[in-house]
Amino acid sequence: MPSGLVALLDDVAAITKLAAASLDDVAAATGKAGSKAMGVILDDAAVTPRYVTGVTPDRELPIIGRIALGSVRNKLLILLPAALLMSAFAPWLVTPLLMLGGCYLCFEGAEKVFEVISGHHAEEAVAAEAADAATVEKETVSGAVRTDLILSAEIMAIALADVAAASIVTQAIVLVLVSLAITAGVYGAVGLIVKMDDIGLHLARRDAAPVRAIGRALVTGMPIVMRALAIIGTAAMIWVGGGILVHGLEAFGVSGPAHVAHAFSAAGAGLPVIGGAASWVAGAAFSGIVGLVAGGVIVAGMHLIAALRGRSNHAGH
Template sequence: MASGLVALLDDVAVIARAAAASLDDVGLGVAKAGSKAAGVVIDDAAVTPGYVTDFTPERELPIIWKIAKGSLFNKLVILLPIALLLSAFLPWLITPILMIGGAYLAFEGAEKVIEKFGGEHHGETLEEPVQDVAAFEKSRVSGAIRTDLILSAEIMAIALSEVADNSLVTRAVALALVGIVITAGVYGAVALIVKMDDIGLHLAKKQGAGTQAFGRMLVSGMPKVLTVLASVGTLAMLWVGGGIILHGLEELGVPAPAHVAHDFQHWLAAVGGPLGAVLGWLGYAVASALVGLVLGAVIAVIVHLIAKARGKAH
């Protein structure tokens, strides 16, 4: 899926350059931003299916469409104007804002880990009776759009950094193109993932033993795939959140944590031989995820203590 999304971003960047020959800087900015934001795009695609599971098949695509529309609203209506204004008047404020978003992602990921290991569940799940299905769906969609806002902010920040030296119009067009292309790619992939079991069921009813066997394999395998994706989504929250914090601290003059993570990355790359580059990347991702887990767990404890204190006060 990662290579497919990167290829999609590269293809659209080429189309954008061809369609706007007078805006070569825009096309170049989209191409650079698309490739650099690919990691966050994959995180987004891994996180979102977790918000769509537990619903009946006929509600899956409508829910994805609602989240996709919310994602476009996040990118084009909220983040695009903010990014342009900040880049023009308050560029120093971008890093602290991103760090707040990273802390929120770390909190979300750590809370899921706590729940996974027997911690208290917060909010309804379909493991317990849902009193109001419509309200539950609305809550899930809202949660997905909130998480998307943080990931979208990271994507837009990466894109902005690639076109920061261009004119205001070029920056605006490039950011809008990146937002539209990435949203289409991510939620198209998510739709395919969550409907794969229905495709398998359809194939299982077709003629031909091979087609039927493949269909049955899709039907039986997709629950496991969704479970894995849910875990990947949680890890992605921790990885991206921790990575934002490390980079933000470095930008704010506290480079030691990022240097430790990078030293670990370089050590693994050096001892990894032919797999050094991959191991180095994984090492930095693990270090970022650990930072996210620790920070997120601290925030989760504080949030829950405040919630309990308010409950006792009432």
């Protein structure tokens, strides 16, 4: 009996060590996968604040909360099963689907640029003011969740590629942990950003003069920051979409755009002191050019189709 108990305890100890090693592997894989997706995470954080620009302060956090919930649903209910299925049965589908998502991002970003240039943006703003607030909020959240789906898909693809050799269970656990951590980090940061003016107002009422000065600076500066983030968010959609297309084309053997992107990045990296930042800016700029061209072509095509349909309907009457 004692020998049987000792053997059982040895088995339990062995299983515990194996479980601990597995948890260590999962933790390491999660950290590595999350760090590799950091560039897209930052782009996601840049895109999101534009959806609450111009929203009344009392609705900012509820809207961000609804977008965050939609992001969790995107990752866990749509992308996680799809990623695991594609990893197991059709890994070749990942790149084409990402490229389709990239085209959507390019289209959405280029359409915003077109609206500003053509003046349609002002017309939409007037229409939005006339519309029911609940309807506007619903459309805002819906658009943000659609954009999040594509950004999240790229994050999941990057994370999955890093654990492709692991078991299906490890892949699932890593993707769940990465999804939850990224969603909490991105939307927590966005929530903090959009409420910085309220924080500044609170600080401006404090007794200490330096604290009041910081508070007044936040109150004065945050509207400017939010307008800048709205512009950066549109630009981020274009450069992320363009980057997805460049990498996708390279995967299909069309390496010319990727070589040019590398040349841009290398030129920026050669600058003293700011080489790292300049390299990223140069690479993002080239991706933005690609994205703007691709998005512009799609926008032109959509407007042409709409015009032809309008003529057809007019002729029919």
